[in-house]
Amino acid sequence: MLDIKLLWRDWRGGQLNLIVSALTLAVMVVTAVSVLADRVERGLEEQITSFLAADLAVQSSLVMDNSFRLKAQEIGLNTAQVAFFSSMVFSETSNHLASVKVVETNYPLRGQIEVSHKDSTQPPELLSQGPDKGEAWVEARLLNLLDLSLGDNVEVGYSSLRITRIIINEPDRGTGFNSAGARIMMSDLDLTESQLVRPGSRITYRLLMSGADPKVKKYQQWYQDSDEAQPESFSHYRLRTPENAEEQLSEALERGRSFLLLSGTIGVLLAGLAMALASQRYAIRLTDQVALMKAWGQSARRIRRSQLVRLIVITSIASILGMLLGWLAHFILLTAAEGIFEATLPAPGVRPFIVAAVTGFISVMGFALPALWHLPTIAPLKVLRRDLPDSLVSQSKRLLVGISALLLLTYWYSGSLLMSMMFLGTLFALFGICAFIALQALKLVQGFGSWQGSFVRLGLANLWRRRNQTMVQLIGFSVTLMLLLVTTGMRTNLVAEWQAQLPEDSPTHFLFNVSSSELEPLKSLLQEENVSAERWYPMVRGRLVSLNSEPLTVERLRQTDGLGREVNFTQSANLPPSNAITSGKWWDGQITNNAIAEFSMEQEVAEELGVAIGDVIGFSIGGITFDAELTSIRSVDWQSMNANFYIIFSPGMLDRFSPNWLTAIRATEKTQQVGQNTQEHAFVSKLIKNYPAAVVLELSQVVERIRDIINRVTLGLEMILLLVLACGALVLFAAIGVSYDERLRESAVLRTLGSSRKIVAGGLAIEFAVLGAIAGIIASAGAELMLYLIQTKVFDMAASWHFALWGLGIVGGVVIITTLGLLRSRKIITVPPLQSLRQIT
Amino acid sequence: MNNNILRAEHLSKTVSTSDHELTILDDVSFELNRGQSLAIVGPSGAGKSTLLGLLAGLDTPSKGKVWLGDSELTAMDEEGRAAVRAKMVGFVFQTFQLLSSLTALENVSLPMELAGDKHALDRANKYLLRVGLAERVNHYPKQLSGGEQQRVAIARAFACQPKILFADEPTGNLDQKTGLKVCDLLFELNEQSDATLVLVTHEQRLASRCDHMITIDDGKLVESSLTNSQQ
Incomplete structure (x- = not known):
């Protein structure tokens, strides 16, 4: 009880504010990100339980072979088939690229569809069967x-x-990410009758099955045995169970959670730094108290216990608050991520709070305790001889x-030692680079200061004299500001810059799912309407199955950017525009009669x-496998926004697969007003009405969607980084705290010797402003470099300067650091010199 | 019954510097009876504070023995010495050693609270009244003058009812007039409490009010009005 009383007295004296604030912030950052991750994860897990709307499913991009259903029926399982694809749907006034789901009447086999057939004020209905012929059920949007x-x-x-129901929820809704078209x-x-499905259409078929557990297991066994016996026939099929669906999802979620928590680690690190500095000051303040307590006969063990009780109470309070x-x-x-996640996420479990509490505990043990560890060993003689050295834990x-x-x-957080070491390694390397640049900048500034007038010289000299603290502040702020920038x-810039860099004559729409029979009339329509079209490409979907007769595993294919799933193949006599051969030889328009394609x-x-020229790859299209030789490798200018393909076959190769175009x-030109006040090309409306099965994708909408996702994700990250910036502010406060008494004494001496308050305040303002400017310059340079890498490596676009960010970084750095610095140092300026001196002694 | 409360036998203290051994205190011996007062005088750097530290069990000698009451401090470890200090010793320091985050009342009550005294606050109030600071119990040290701060420190020392009080230059940081008042207070309370007083000072006027005086110079006891326990 006495220990808590002592703690309260320290707290009241303001000695613990920084430690508690830093700890609270660290716990707050971790709680915020882990609660968010946990809620999303739980939301998705909840959906997994009825993820398949069945006990088992076989999924394929091909029309499902009837043998799968026959086998299920033979075993005694119930079956229902569903198909998913994107297609244009339209009314008199408008159209939308919707997410279409075609179901048999007995869908779903597990779970129920939540629908409403009136307005949203009516209670929803739960149905165990899908729409009847002639009906459409749609999402409200x-x-x-x-x-x-x-x-x-x-x-x-x-x-x-006819629209007869509004869908509120469906058992196999999917990942919960609300990014696709309306259902x-x-x-x-x-x-x-709709003629939506045609050869080459991008459709996912799923055969749902349900039944007693032994029957389900029997089917699973049959599938696995057959897959092993005839791997090629099964290469387009996948068996989906609630377990493997959950497994895939967990992996993705775990990665997402790790990413968020690792970004939060920067906050924990800065908070830890602030905590370490504040604890150092707290330890100095406690030295007299401990020496006195020992002189009064308190044992080292009693003092150690007192320290631990205080730390435990501090940790508990700060953790709960955090x-x-x-x-x-x-x-x-x-809120920032609204629209990415479904609106109603379940409440979080205890795990994020355990993560946060353990973070608080480890932070205190790692950052605060070492600074306080020596206190019980303080010699009681220190009450008489204050100059006695303390046996501090070495730096x-x-x-x-x-x-x-x-x-x-x-x-x-990450569950991987390698990943954590790499993350910390990168972070410390970044700190190291910042520290090196900061040191050079400080040297430069010091040289400049030596021939300046009174308070400028004073401020700049202070920066150099306390360079260790200056560096800590610089590193903390530079890195945080850099990430924020x-x-x-x-x-704010990236997507707009990318759009601005698109060539003048970039296409505005992609047109696909066009059957061979529609091709010629559509070409004529384009000509009539004077719409310029790039060349037409036949397109079929397939997989890569072997390399030089060795099977290609899914894992290996997933190492590539785009071959891990079904790929769109085309054939072409001529090298498409914005493609260039980098090795091998194009077939120059000649149709080869080689035995191998x-x-x-x-x-x-x-x-x-x-792979290299001459390698032979096995392909599987629509269940038919064949080999082809790699005869050329192309570089592709993705920035051109033309139709581009990873794999192009020599002419004639795909004819037998009934491609769509x-x-x-x-x-x-010619836009018209349509529903919801959006504008649409008149030609596009005409095209959709005449060719309803064709899919038209407007590029600007895709760009808008990308921009929207980037906005939401970066906004969410910015929120975290603002918390991190608050941790940076605490580092500044703590670092000033370390030199606070010294500053107070200097200020008192200066003012006693006749310096005006203005000179002292000016010196401090210059010190913090220069600190802010250096941090801003380092942050802006770093941000420019990172944006350059993102522009050139991720977006494949030309790099550009971001002068506004430089302005924002430098002005932001100066304003933030000067304001915070002066706020923390206000007593140094305002307290009368005599009072300052008395306060120190 | 042995009337000694403090006994020093051949006390020496040496410290190692980078190139040689430095003797701070050299073969000091004396005895002091209960209830008496002793002034340790000598020039700056003579070893007075070192001697005080050894006598109070705050430090250990390189050679020699110290008895405080019946306890031989030099035969004990730090924990043992701490227990003896807790039971018998009070301190007054030149720099007051008040804790800046505590009020006058809390500063006085703290050692009693640490000793588990349930009436610590009441007694602290009483002693602050006795040193004339009843109106300033809730003031923080920075709100008090130097003399007031030392009065708080004296109240703190006597409130614990120590058997022996060690005072290290108690008036060293005060002007003459304030020093005199503080000095009067110290002797007055000492008399009332029947405690033994050992004070280090280089003020002759203060030293002359003590029952005994020893002079230390260059680490050696050069003059004493006390019985040398070894004589």
């Missing part, structure tokens, strides 16, 4: 997008379906303990897959 109401008709392909559900009995604030902060993050040991604590935390740059591969995926068009 589709009604808004198409200006339709319940009871109206919606055009789907060549069919006109429309229709009966399989309408599919043929968790509470973190919980509130996660709502802000959630190198404290650094080691701090790094170990960070390593422990990052390991715990990068996210701001990505949010030829193909060309995009350079980056060829490198990722590790794709082109990019440029429709620049």
Whole structure:
């Protein structure tokens, strides 16, 4: 009880404010990100339980072979088939690229569809069967997008379906990410009439099965045995169980959680730094108290216990406060990400709070305790001889303990020692570079200061004299500001710059899912309407199955950027524009009669897959496998926005697979007002009405969607980084705290000797402003470099300067650091010199 | 019954410097009876504070023995010495050693609270009243003058009712007039409490008020009005 009383007295004296604030912030950052991750994870896990709307499913991009269903029926399982694809749906006034789901009447086999057939005020209905023939059930947002109401008709392909229900939820909704088109559900009995499905259409078929557990297991066994016996026949099929769906999802979620927590680690690191500095000052303040206590007969063990009780109480209070604030902060993050996640996420479990509490505990042990560790060993003689040295834990040991604590935390967050070491390694390398540049800048500034007037010289001299503290502040602020500038740059500039760099004659729309029979009339329509189209490409989907007769594993294919899933193949006599051969030879328009087919591969995926000219790759298209020889490797200018392909076959190779056709068009004129006040090319409307099965993708909408996702993700990250910046501010406060008495004494002496308050304040302002400017310059330079890498390596675009960010970084650095610095040092300026001196003694 | 409360036998203290051994205190011996007062005088750097530290069990000698009451401090470890200090010793320091985050009342009550005294605050209040600071119990050290701070420190020392009080230059940081008042207070309370007083000073006027005086110069006891325990 006495220990708590003593703690309260220290707290009241303001000695613990910084430690508690730093700890609270560290716990807050971790709570906010882990609560968010946990809620999203739980939301997705909840959906997994009825993820398949069945006990088992076989999925394929091909029309499902009937043998799968026959076998299920033979075993005694219930079956239902569903198909998913994107297609244009339209009303009289508008259209939308919807996410279509075609179901048999007995869908779903597990779970229920939540629907409403009136307005949203009515309680929802739970149904165990899908729409009847002639009906369409749609998501509410589709009604808004198409200006339709319940009871109206919606055009789907060549069919006109009556909207009879609004879908609120469906058991196999998917990942919960709300990025696809609005859902429309229709009966399989309408599919043929709609003519939406044609050879080469990008459709996912899923055969759902349900039944007693032994029967399900029997089917699974049959599938696995058959897959092993005939791997090629099964290469287009995948068996989906709730377990493997969950496994894939968990991996993705774990990566997401690690990423968020690792970004939060920067906050923990800065908070830890602030905590270490503040604890150092607290330890100095406690030295007299401990020496007195020992002189009064308190044992070292009693003092150690007292310290530990205090730390435990501090940790508990700060952790609870941090968790509470973190919980509130996660709502802000959630708001920023609104639209990416479904609106209703379940409440978090205890795990994020355990993560946060352990973070608080480890942070205190790693950063605060080492600074206080020596206190019980203080000699009682210190009450008489204050000059006696303290047996402080050496700086190198404290650094080691701090790094170990960070390593422990990052390991715990990421679950991978390698990843945590790499993360910390990169972070410390970044700190090292910042420190080196900061030191050079300080040297430069010091030289400049030596021939300046009074307070400028005073301020600059202070920076150099306390360079260790200056460096700590510089590093903390530079790195945080840098990351903030990068996210701001990505949010505000990147997509706009990318758009600005697109060539003048870039296509505006992609047109695909066009059947061979529609090709010629469509070409004529384009000509009539004077719409320029790039060349037409036949397109089929398939997989890579072997390399030089060795099977290609999914793992190996996933190492490439785009071959890990089904790939769009085309054939072409001529090298497409914006492609250039980098090795091998194009077939020069000549159709070869080689026994083996030829193909060309995009350079980056060829490198990722590790193939060379002359290698033979086995392909599987629609269940038919064949070999082809790699005869050329191309570089592709993705920035051109033309239709581009990873793999192009020599002419004639794909004819037998009934391809559908794709082109990019440029429709620049004649716009019309349509539903929801959006504008649309008149030609596009005409095209969709005449060719309802064709899919038109407007590039600007895709760009808008990318911009929207980048905005939301970076906004969320910025929120975290603002918390990190607050940690940086605490580092500044703590570093000033370390030299506070010294500053107070100097100020008192200066003012006693006749310096005006203005000179002292000016010196401090100059010191902090220069500190801010250096941090801003380092941050801006670093951000420019990172944006350059993102522009050139990620977005494949030309680099450009971001002068506004430089302005923002430098002005922001100066304003933030000067304001915070002067705020923390205000007493140094305002307290009368005599009082200052008395305060110190 | 042995009336000694403090006994020093051949006390020496040497410290190692980079190139040689430095003798700070050299073969000092004396005895002091209960209830008496002793002034340790000598020039600056003579070893007075070192001697005080050894006598109070705050430090250990290189050679020699110290008895405080019946306890031989030099035969004990730090924990043992701490227990003896807790039971018997009070301190007054030149630099007052008040804790800046505590009020006058809390500064006085702290050692009693540490000793588990349930009436610590009441007694602290009483002693602050006795030193004339009843109106300033809730003031922090920075709000008090030097003389007031030392009065708080004296109240703190006597409130614990020590058997022996060690005072290290108690008036060293005060002007003459204030020093005199503080000195009066110290002797007055000492008399009332029947404690033994050992004070280090180089003020002759203060030293002359003590029952005994020893002079230390260059680490050696050069003059003493006390019985040398070894004589």
